[in-house]
Amino acid sequence: MKVVLVLSDALRYDVAVAGMGFLGHLVEVKLASLYKVIGELPTMSRPMYETVHTGLPVTEHGVISNRVVRRSKVPNIFQAAREAGKTTAAAAYFWFSELYNRVPYDLIDDREVDDESLLVQHGRFYTQDFYPDIELFVTAGMLVRKFDPDYLLVHPMGMDDFGHKYGADSNEYYRNAVHQDVALANLIPEWMERGYNVLVTGDHGMGANKRHGGTTPDVREV
Known part of the structure; x- marks a missing residue:
């Protein structure tokens, strides 16, 4: 089984359902399923990156903030895949490099890695929250075509960036969900033809107050 996990930072459930029409189409024609997930606490990024990739709550994996x-x-997904002889890849924020490759993150040496000894063997990382989602998705498409990874993490930061700047009830936040959906519409059919199971979710949601980290449905439901 080959898997692409699209972990859209701060993509909340209701906005994804309302704004992501291509994904909704896949559900409607029974090529995909839709589930509401109640995220773990705290609704912060680095703890949830680790929870998603280990299946553990923060009190067990220790990344509490x-x-x-x-x-x-x-043990985590990247480690398990590599130990099973699988190929791993990621187009993601640099915190994933710090979690699964090495610390401290080197802006030059760690931006692009192709090293079978690493947990993320083929990594393309970025450091700016406003890094364009479309460039990130194109990078993910390249990784699939070039390396055919068994596990690929795709981690765009646009929803989080727009949410912190404008709030989750803003046109900017909603519009970026639509833009991500359009980008995925250009990628998912090819990935499915290549035998991938594609998962799309968020690590946490976003509030109208431009914040997350708490316990309310707007920041927990993904």
Whole structure:
């Protein structure tokens, strides 16, 4: 089984359902399923990156806040895949490089890696929250065509960036969900033809107050 996980940072459930028409179409014609997930706490990025990739709550994996900057200390998806002889890849924010490859992150050496000894063997990482989602999705498409990874993480930051700037009830936040859907419409059919199972979700949601981290449905439902 080959898997692409699209972990859209701060993509909340209701906006995804309302604004992502291509994904909705796949559900409507029974080529995909839709589930509401109640995210773990705290609804912060680095702890949830680790929870998603280990299946553990923060009190067990130890990444309790965004300020915990270290490699993962527990079994995770990248490790399991590599140990099984699978190929791993990621187009993602640099915090994933810190969690699963090495710390500290080197802006030059770690931006692009192709090293079978690493947990993320083929990594393309970015450091700016406003890095364009479309460029990130194109990079993901390249990784599929070039390396045919068994596990690919695709991690755009646009929803989080627009949410923090304008709030989750803004036109900017909603419009970016539509833009991500259009980008995925250009990628998912090819990925499905190549035998991938594609998962699309968020690590947490976003509030109208431009914040997340708490316990309310707007920041937990993805």
